Amino acid sequence: MPGWEQIAEELFRRRYDPLDVSVCVVRAPEGLLVVDTRASHREADELLRDLRQLSDAPVRWVVNTHAHYDHTFGNARFSPPATVLGHERVPAHLAAYEVPMLAAWTAGARQPREEWAEVVITPPTELVGERRVLEVGGREVQLLHLGRGHTDNDLVVHLPDAGAWLVGDLVEESGPPMYGSGSFPLDWPGTLDRLGELLGDGAVIVPGHGAVVDAAYARAQREQLAEAAALIRELHAAGVAEQDALAAGSGRWPFPDEAVGPAVRDGYAQLRASGSA
Numbered sequence: 084m085p086g087w088e089q090i091a092e093e094l095f096r097r098r099y100d101p102l103d104v105s106v107c108v109v110r111a112p113e114g115l116l117v118v119d120t121r122a123s124h125r126e127a128d129e130l131l132r133d134l135r136q137l138s139d140a141p142v143r144w145v146v147n148t149h150a151h152y153d154h155t156f157g158n159a160r161f162s163p164p165a166t167v168l169g170h171e172r173v174p175a176h177l178a179a180y181e182v183p184m185l186a187a188w189t190a191g192a193r194q195p196r197e198e199w200a201e202v203v204i205t206p207p208t209e210l211v212g213e214r215r216v217l218e219v220g221g222r223e224v225q226l227l228h229l230g231r232g233h234t235d236n237d238l239v240v241h242l243p244d245a246g247a248w249l250v251g252d253l254v255e256e257s258g259p260p261m262y263g264s265g266s267f268p269l270d271w272p273g274t275l276d277r278l279g280e281l282l283g284d285g286a287v288i289v290p291g292h293g294a295v296v297d298a299a300y301a302r303a304q305r306e307q308l309a310e311a312a313a314l315i316r317e318l319h320a321a322g323v324a325e326q327d328a329l330a331a332g333s334g335r336w337p338f339p340d341e342a343v344g345p346a347v348r349d350g351y352a353q354l355r356a357s358g359s360a
């Protein structure tokens with residue numbers, strides 16, 4: 084199975100460029116569960132071919148860890164017949180962010196234009212609230228929404244018998260956490276606190292981008308996210324204008340400026356929405 088990394092028994096992961104995005108697969112005799120579908124029809128078709136290295140069984144379930152294009156734009160290639168599960172706010176996020184972005188890319192803002200023009204944005208066929216449990220090959224697969232963070236529609240996929248957690252972009256390894264496009268910087272640390280409470284000893288965490296990490300890594304990233312959130316609150320409380328906040332916090336941000344810019348924007352938006360502006 085060249086290219087596939089075995090994470091646990093009957094659980095596989097493959098890292099795809101561009102973006103070093105993770106696709107995970109739970110293999111069972113009756114079918115496959117695929118977590119995230121990549122960014123276009125062409126990328127999804129490559130994934131479908133690669134799945135045949137693992138099994139001839141059909142893909143019966145797809146889970147979207149969240150609505151971002153690099154995790155959902157391949158959905159149309161799986162469904163029908165696969166059931167696509169996603170958080171209940173995925174459809175609204177797709178409409179608010181991914182649909183206009185795809186329209187701009189198709190109009191020529193991002194190459195190759197033809198590849199983007201093929202994409203048919205396909206929402207989940209089954210929406211998940213706080214929790215949903217599937218049985219795949221006789222094992223339990225939990226889908227959990229732990230709160231807002233990278234988006235308001237992040238789902239983590241937990242395989243209790245393997246101690247494995249497929250966390251989408253709530254934790255990132257190949258770069259700093261990605262803010263923007265519907266992120267909730269002020270809620271993100273609390274969501275990782277809830278994840279941290281659930282992680283057992285030896286938990287195996289598969290980020291949406293990058294290498295497999297452990298609970299200590301997730302805790303450390305939680306601390307950085309908490310530092311960023313605290314600084315956004317501090318600057319806002321001190322009356323620093325949004326456009327001046329990045330510079331005003333210079334030297335204190337836990338992430339590079341290009342990562343923090345969208346965090347300031349979305350964090351200030353959260354503070355305005357909560358009526359403290």
Ligand SMILES: [Zn+2]
Binds near residue numbers: 149
């Ligand atoms: Zn994302």
